[in-house]
Amino acid sequence: MLSKAKMAINLWVTLLAIWLVLNASIESQVLLSGIFLATLLSVTLVHFSSAYADVRLSPRVIGHILLYLLVFTGELVRANFNVARLVFSPRLDIHPGIVEIKTRLQSRTARMLLANSITLTPGTLVVNIIGDTLFVHWIDVRSKDPAGATQAIAARFEKHLSVIYG
Amino acid sequence: MIEVIGSLVILAGSVFLFAAGLGVLRMPDSYNRIQTGTKASTLGTILVLLGIAILHPAWTGKLLLLVFFILFTNPVSSHALARASHTRHVPLSDKTVVDRLDEAEHPAGDA
Structure with a gap:
């Protein structure tokens, strides 16, 4: 702190x-x-904001911030193409559902960033957070169990966020 | 030449925005409409702003700030809409395969 x-x-x-x-x-x-x-x-x-409280800047962290931005941009573009394809396909071939994923991030800011990133990538939408469980509406459910869903949705973001926020 | 590139980027952005609009019409329930309507538009908006930045390089800083604010506010509104819908028991479409949040809030037998 x-x-x-x-x-x-x-x-x-x-x-x-x-x-x-x-x-x-x-x-x-x-x-x-x-x-x-x-x-x-x-x-x-400053009394109302704790957004900066958990970041510890070091060369390694800055590297992971850049990597995170890169991963995020890639996901954003890829997911936008996926959703656009779903929308334009003649048969509306979607399998929506709300799955749960577990996060190992402890920091509130990190969880906020994770939820924001998941929501920003089209196809996944965080509906609620209870404890360390995120409930995600997924337009094309590929895995119903928490471990598989976490791997598919959150793992790529979590890897870098967990370094940035320790 | 710069003008052509900028215009093409704006055109690409508007294709995504069109997809977002079409998605709102085609999707079966509110949650899926939020998915396409508010979020397929992120890349569309970013591409349009990027195109404007190519046409007017002097505005780049301000446009980047706009992208930044969109990236932070857009998911918050989508999330708030979806959470409110689920709290108000807005029904999910028949195609829905699983609703773990409902299972968590109403354990089996307590439907």
Whole structure:
């Protein structure tokens, strides 16, 4: 767990980066108002956010963040093609169902990212989370048992998230 | 040449958006409509924004931010819709093969 000060600094850097990208300029007025707003927001909001609390940045973690983005983009494209094929096929050849998968991730942020990633890849949709069990609506159920479903849906994301979030 | 590439990327994006719209019409129940309608549109939207970025390189930063926000907000809304549907017992289609969430909430005999 990082200290509040470090979390506030992380938040400050993120907010200022977003501000500068949105303004697309580094004139002194823009920069100063950005610094003012980022300071105000990060000091106020740091008490409500634990999004940065569990990340420990190291070269290995950064590598896995990049790998994760790569894996995620690949999955996103592949799954979009799969769903598009299902939609365009003359016989609606779907086998939908809600399966359960177990996650070994402990961090809440990591679980949130895992659920977001699963939901973003078309074909799978997280309906509910109870404890360490995610209930996933799957448009084309290929495995009804938790182990098989976990392997098919979550394993690729989990491998990198478990390194990033320890 | 740049204009042609950008336009083709936007066209590819709109094909996916069309698939999403068609999916909403064709799918048998709410859950599957959420699957196609809200999520097959992610790649479509990203491709359209990418195409715009190719046509107007100066906007790239802002467009990347848009992609970032879509990637974070889209799954939250899909999940909220699906969870609300299941809580309200919106029926699943006849094609459904398994509903483990229902089994977990209502163990056998307690239907």
